[in-house]
Amino acid sequence: MWMLAILVVVAAVAALLYALYRRMTADWPRPKRRMPEHRPKPDAWREEGLYLSWLGHSTVLMQMDGVRILTDPVLFPRVGVRAFGWTFGPRRHVDCPIRPEACGPVQLVLLSHAHMDHLDHASLRRVVTRQTVVVTPRGTGYLARWHGPKAVYEMSPGEEIRLEDGTEIAAIEVRHWGSRYPWNRNMGYQGYVVRRGPWSVFFAGDTAATDLSAVKQYEPQIACMPIGAYAPAPFENAHCTPEQAWDMFLQTGAQVFVPIHHDTFVLSREPVDEPLQRLMAVADGDRVWPMRHGEVYYVKSPKSIEKPKRLD
Template sequence: MQTSRQPTLRSSRVRRWLGHLFREWTIESRRPIAPAFAKPQPATWSDAQVTLAWLGHATVLINFFGIKILTDPVLFPRVGIRLPGFTIGPKRLTAPALEFHELPNVDLVLLSHAHFDHLDLRTLRCFDESTRVITARATRDLLKGTRFSHITELDWGQSKSLSTAAGEIEITAFSVKHWGARTQRDTYRGYNGYLIERSDHRIIFAGDTAMTENFAALRRHGPIDIAIMSIGAYNPWIHSHCSPEQAIEMANAAGARFIMPVHHQTFRLSFEPLREPIERFEAALSKTPERIALREIGETFVLP
């Protein structure tokens, strides 16, 4: 009896959660999108430094000593299923800090997994063939409608070295605790975190992950300068999204010097109040606030 009831109970909870989110999305569809807190100025960034700006959700623009990287680019007002003339899915609460035409020439796009709020085809179709892409296992087919000509899939533990006009960079995919399906039938798709390495400097882009002990293994690569960690969408999705405190714990396990909290204040994907993730994150680091790379969409951080 118990085994037959459990799937029904889970399905009932999921329906209630989705119903709540649909009501929230309906209400928010009538609200204007708030402007980003700040506007990055990438044209002024030095190629002799490591500079990062949070554009919203999991989209981070990185100048890694002259190599321009963009993580999980999502720059349109909605994410979700695209139909002629409109998109079915959540509307942004906060505008992206930069529009596509304001970006510098991007050398590399990093895609962590195939979920609509991370792999946004409308944004990806804006890039030309010169931009290279590293994406998760079994996700290349989703990019057929783009102009990318250099696409590399990485599975956990695999690495890719890239040569650019600004020099060499190495990307290593590592295991996170999430899931990669874009629909109900493609559960075979991969999902990655990435370690980005150049000139003895290292950046973690964790993508989406629940609490996992896998980050400790990244220490073997050497000191980590900064970890880009998602801190939102944990209520009730704690089994696929970490809490702010867990994000810090994983970054600490990797030995990260600084932590950049992302994946909050952009879309309504869960139940927690809009400001709760960053408030909990700040409280958890109240004794070492200097480790917080930034707090608001549009802010810029230069690695000391």
């Protein structure tokens, strides 16, 4: 009897929260679900050079001279709280362009923070193996250890590490918040610069407008910058606008801007196609890779970074 009572209470609370969510998002866009235009084929990637594919939201699959790296893996239709075999939360309106298993073997996973649209257990379960190193903010390492990686490194902004294979990672301070649940008070959040050989890529994760000039010392060729989830105006306390993202990109000294964190989940009021349009209106278009879901860009050497080869 008591189990039934608990289930009734849980169902009632869930129904109330859902009703409040629907009310809050009544004027948010409702885009039609669509399939990705591209399907990356990592198995065909060669050892040399840099490959980069945007898989949606903040998930970037890249390969630096043979080392495969995945940022904030979110590869399933929904993110959110999982209970009774269901996931309660936002649904993708653009399907993931790749099966989780096809991402591997993944040698390095970078987690920017523990929010459910960035740290997704279902995705980690499918991409993390005994050969995978996971780098994550302070206070969140236990979430990654559940999936049996080779190693977990917790970092704080300003720290640097060098992995056994020579890959170097620097944690970068951003402006956001890290709690997975309201009672989590000690979970960090950050961006990363990852360097290997001649390559240097900055991954911002999630950030509001802030000073990113500290990134410049790492001489990144590419900066993966968030551009969505900024409306209404109070949301700018956690998420930058496209114009702010461009200004921060210029602070990093990077040559190429890769837009992320847009057109995948509806997390805010702005139309889903607005962030990229606003970015292109203020940016130097030659320095932006306006990647579609699953599209792959390949660069053989840093000297050709401004003339990437597009792959299906």
